[in-house]
Amino acid sequence: MLTAELSVRYEGDWTDELAKYDVFGEFLASTFRNREYIGIMALETDDLEASLEVIRDHAMTESVEVVERYSPAPGDRMAATLFIRGQLTEFTPLQTLLYEGYLPIGPTTLEDGRECFDLLLSDRDELSKAVEVLDDFGNVQIKRISRDFSRQILPSAAGWQELLSSFPPRQREILNVAYEQGYYEIPRETTLEEIADEIGITKTTASNHLRKSERRVIEFLVTYLNLAASDG
Numbered sequence: 001m002l003t004a005e006l007s008v009r010y011e012g013d014w015t016d017e018l019a020k021y022d023v024f025g026e027f028l029a030s031t032f033r034n035r036e037y038i039g040i041m042a043l044e045t046d047d048l049e050a051s052l053e054v055i056r057d058h059a060m061t062e063s064v065e066v067v068e069r070y071s072p073a074p075g076d077r078m079a080a081t082l083f084i085r086g087q088l089t090e091f092t093p094l095q096t097l098l099y100e101g102y103l104p105i106g107p108t109t110l111e112d113g114r115e116c117f118d119l120l121l122s123d124r125d126e127l128s129k130a131v132e133v134l135d136d137f138g139n140v141q142i143k144r145i146s147r148d149f150s151r152q153i154l155p156s157a158a159g160w161q162e163l164l165s166s167f168p169p170r171q172r173e174i175l176n177v178a179y180e181q182g183y184y185e186i187p188r189e190t191t192l193e194e195i196a197d198e199i200g201i202t203k204t205t206a207s208n209h210l211r212k213s214e215r216r217v218i219e220f221l222v223t224y225l226n227l228a229a230s231d232g
Contacts (some may be wrong), residue, residue: 003105004122004145006130007114008093011138014058021047022055028081032095037086040067043110048078060086081194088195089146093117093137100133102126116143157226163220171213176201 010016018025023045030039037060045051048069056064061086069080091099094108105118121127127145134140155163167175177198182189193228196206 005143007116007141008134009138010112014055016113017054021045021051025110035088039084041082044079169211174209
């Protein structure tokens with residue numbers, strides 16, 4: 001067995017057109033019924049409104065609902081979760097892979113206008129056939145081949161949500177100020193006193209809040225770090 005990451009530029013599709021806005025996307029869930037497509041997509045982009053317009057204006061798209069939008073980090077990029085409905089006039093790359101019996105591992109992603117698939121394959125002959133299947137849609141690239149299959153050790157979406165929603169507003173505020181002012185840079189670009197002054201609290205209070213928030217993250221991640229360690 002081997003795994004391979006393949007990408008294809010689905011020419012003429014809205015996924016191809018999004019390249020101009022430096023979109024990174026992840027198809028979290030999707031289903032097909034007759035010619036109807038229903039999917040949930042998370043994306044990060046330089047221009048959210050323009051990216052939404054590209055998706056909505058495509059001939060395939062029936063409706064796009066913005067479930068949530070947010071800024072993933074300080075800067076100009078924006079992120080959103082979309083609920084998309086569409087009518088298909090032809091098979092998509094994912095549909096075709098599934099129809100031909102290929103087994104994608106994890107969600108389909110979108111990067112630089114290319115749809116990316118992690119596939120579990122029996123051998124290189126099957127890999128060559130997968131390339132031929134995707135070649136009908138556009139330029140195909142093999143990004144990675146590995147002979148070792150290992151299950152990805154990742155927290156569940158529910159686990160992430162529980163962690164992210166557990167932060168009290170004050171802890172979240174202090175984390176943001178500390179990050180934005182360079183507290184975690186090496187060497188540090190700010191001090192606890194400066195963070196406390198920015199928020200209007202004492203240094204001791206700032207320290208307590210910061211350590212509690214850091215502990216939440218570390219307690220959550222350390223289990224998965226140990227599970228994913230190659231040394232077992």
